[in-house]
Amino acid sequence: MNLLLTVFEIVAPVFLLAGIGFAWVKLGFEYRLEFVTRLGVTLAVPSLIFVALMQTEIPPGDLTRFTLAAIAGHVGLAIVFEVFIRLRGLDRRTYLSPLIFGNTGNLGLPLCIFAFGQAGLGYAVIFLAVTALLSFTYGIYLVAGKGGFGKAAREPMVWATLLGALFLWRGWQTPVFLTNTLELLGQMAIPMMLITVGVAIARLTTQKIGQAVWLSLIKLVVCFALGWALAVLFGLDSIAFGVMVMQICTPVAVTSYILAERFEADADAVAGMVMISTILSVAALPLILAIVL
Numbered sequence: 151m152n153l154l155l156t157v158f159e160i161v162a163p164v165f166l167l168a169g170i171g172f173a174w175v176k177l178g179f180e181y182r183l184e185f186v187t188r189l190g191v192t193l194a195v196p197s198l199i200f201v202a203l204m205q206t207e208i209p210p211g212d213l214t215r216f217t218l219a220a221i222a223g224h225v226g227l228a229i230v231f232e233v234f235i236r237l238r239g240l241d242r243r244t245y246l247s248p249l250i251f252g253n254t255g256n257l258g259l260p261l262c263i264f265a266f267g268q269a270g271l272g273y274a275v276i277f278l279a280v281t282a283l284l285s286f287t288y289g290i291y292l293v294a295g296k297g298g299f300g301k302a303a304r305e306p307m308v309w310a311t312l313l314g315a316l317f318l319w320r321g322w323q324t325p326v327f328l329t330n331t332l333e334l335l336g337q338m339a340i341p342m343m344l345i346t347v348g349v350a351i352a353r354l355t356t357q358k359i360g361q362a363v364w365l366s367l368i369k370l371v372v373c374f375a376l377g378w379a380l381a382v383l384f385g386l387d388s389i390a391f392g393v394m395v396m397q398i399c400t401p402v403a404v405t406s407y408i409l410a411e412r413f414e415a416d417a418d419a420v421a422g423m424v425m426i427s428t429i430l431s432v433a434a435l436p437l438i439l440a441i442v443l
Contacts, residue, residue, distance in 0.1 A: 171348025
């Protein structure tokens, strides 16, 4: 009973905030999605990432193991789903990127903060950084047929990660006034990202629900099995273990839909996967959290 209450206390704020965003749009209120998203990825999330890395007290060796596990997780998903897509005869440009990359920022970060505290945030930020770096490069290549390295170099999240890692390595700290400013900016990232998820889901439409259901279920099963196996293989401690499994199991990110629409892949199919996998996560992520706690 205590475990159920703990899980509920962790996941309820996450999905309630997303529900606020969903209801906001359905009630007809204005929400400037492009503006809020730009504010988040340019200021709020980079500030959160930088401060979390700079202030983390996780031993360097543990962070290195976790980073390698996160990279191995993405590579493993790319290999498994590349084979799966070829066997099923699915369009690679449409389906491979959504099957690999999860919503490790908007949903993953809040869940890991509530579940595992400041240490969990440090690990979750590392996983998010790996996801961002690969999705801005390999992910764009999959959908567009060309590299995205130039875009990655212009992303504030990438530079926040690199600078945060440098400050962590050297043991540096920013002046108190700057740290306080960055912390304030970072504090608005979590509610902003969650509300934005709800808004984005409310605005998506799709005609490919059936296909999205079985693809989302397959993604979830593969991600859970691979995340658990890699956490054991790399000998991650309990917090890193939980973050690894939770982050890799997050649903398809709205970014995948935006890229599919921009580069003329099957955006309707990707929208279906975003919607269904997110709805599925309402039941799946609390269950996974109960297992890893």
